[in-house]
Amino acid sequence: MSPSVSQPDSSRRRFLARQLRWLLAGTLTALALPLLRFAGFTVKPKPRYVTVNKKLLPGAVLTEHDFILFVTEAGARSISRRCTHLGCRVNFRMELGIIECPCHQSQFSPEGIRLSGPAQKNLAIFSVRELKDDQGTVTGYEVTL
Numbered sequence: 001m002s003p004s005v006s007q008p009d010s011s012r013r014r015f016l017a018r019q020l021r022w023l024l025a026g027t028l029t030a031l032a033l034p035l036l037r038f039a040g041f042t043v044k045p046k047p048r049y050v051t052v053n054k055k056l057l058p059g060a061v062l063t064e065h066d067f068i069l070f071v072t073e074a075g076a077r078s079i080s081r082r083c084t085h086l087g088c089r090v091n092f093r094m095e096l097g098i099i100e101c102p103c104h105q106s107q108f109s110p111e112g113i114r115l116s117g118p119a120q121k122n123l124a125i126f127s128v129r130e131l132k133d134d135q136g137t138v139t140g141y142e143v144t145l
């Protein structure tokens with residue numbers, strides 16, 4: 001007498017096969033993402049906007065968490081505070097007129113250009129938009145990170 005295939009056993013096999021397919025799909029996805037990232041497929045992060053709600057006079061320097069804002073007669077410019085060597089947060093040294101990294105003393109001009117130190121690249125520059133009121137007076141700045 002041959003064993004008969006019961007209905008619940010077949011259903012269990014289908015259930016397990018479906019679970020196995022999902023597990024396989026998840027594993028392949030988990031393995032593919034680092035490979036795609038390694039191959040250069042990166043998703044550019046959305047820009048972040050930081051608003052500075054105060055008018056600064058020409059010559060003013062404002063240090064924020066992610067950038068240093070320089071205001072001149074020609075307008076405002078924003079320099080990243082992330083050092084291009086190993087990522088420490090740089091500071092503007094008013095007495096020397098330079099941007100310096102506290103970690104390994106890379107130095108940069110106020111325009112973000114590398115002057116000395118182990119850093120090999122210039123600091124990133126962020127775009128700045130002046131915020132104005134109805135009369136056209138500058139009331140603040142919006143920095144795009």
Ligand code: FES
Pocket residue numbers: 083084085086087088101102103104105106117118119
């Ligand atoms: S992290 Fe800035 S000089 Fe090394």
